[in-house]
Amino acid sequence: MYQLLTKYLREKISLTNAQCELIFSLFQPRMVNRNEIFFNKGMICQHFYFVNKGCIRMFYIHSDGTEFTRYFAFEKNFGTALASFITQKPSLEYIQAIEKSEVLSILRNDFYQLLEIIPSLEKIYRHILENAHDINSQRIESLLGKNAKDRYLSLLQQNPEIFQRIPNKLVASYLGISPETLSRAKAQVQIY
């Protein structure tokens, strides 16, 4: 159950077996079905999720009904409605499983307490936050300026796995463009 989490943690920091046991005792497994939305906008986020199997996404729905995906978390990655998790304000994001998935969830209070008990875990959380910042900065820049083709090319370079595993419609929602525009961008790039 905890092999992948162990691998993830031990690739980044040293942990004793006792520390690992403590960490595992605080993570509960949860199965989620394909397309299941297991965290809703308006809720206050109390969990951090480690994707043990499958893939989840964090996304917004605009007032006009279009979706905007902030982040895809594949196996061996953490993900949550991070802004609400941090601020304890109602979430603007939803969390959905893209595939049938297994997540290991830890309660927010337990998570922050773990950071106190095992300070080296701060480094892991630091990397998660730094990564989230990098992604969000790219999203802001993308929303502000880049055209569809450039957004497609950036993503292709940064995270090609997304194109292999995620349906076109959701990739478009990640790029903030329509599926038709994404198809045109792809075609345009192939011509070059």
Add this chain to the structure above:
Amino acid sequence: MYQLLTKYLREKISLTNAQCELIFSLFQPRMVNRNEIFFNKGMICQHFYFVNKGCIRMFYIHSDGTEFTRYFAFEKNFGTALASFITQKPSLEYIQAIEKSEVLSILRNDFYQLLEIIPSLEKIYRHILENAHDINSQRIESLLGKNAKDRYLSLLQQNPEIFQRIPNKLVASYLGISPETLSRAKAQVQIY
């Protein structure tokens, strides 16, 4: 010189005098003039700045010439071109002093080494990153959906100091709207 930094740090974590001395030895003061852009787009960010006096802002310039401010850092706050600082990729942001300012700057390598030597500093950096994430999430949500009046009201609630200290034109660049639209939003709100 280091009173404000000491206050900032000691409000958040416990530090011995020896630890404080080590920290101070790595921060260099730098004076910047009003409106001076002291870090440019395209550069790779090697410093973290603590605002000792004045105010700095991190901002983008779009291809059409309009500006977009990501963050204002007033006295007793840290700020930098965070995405480039983290990833060591060329920055999309500029850093400018809004007022005549004094910043204390620390080299990126020294900063990360300090985190290794004084692990409790991780908590400070965690708060900086969590705050940056919160701000960026609000910016994304704002860019995606909110109208000018709602953006204005959100900011008024979250950070009224901005309206007291920052010129209207720059506040508008922070909200991603034109100065004229900001004036209309303000007028609209006063009517209610």
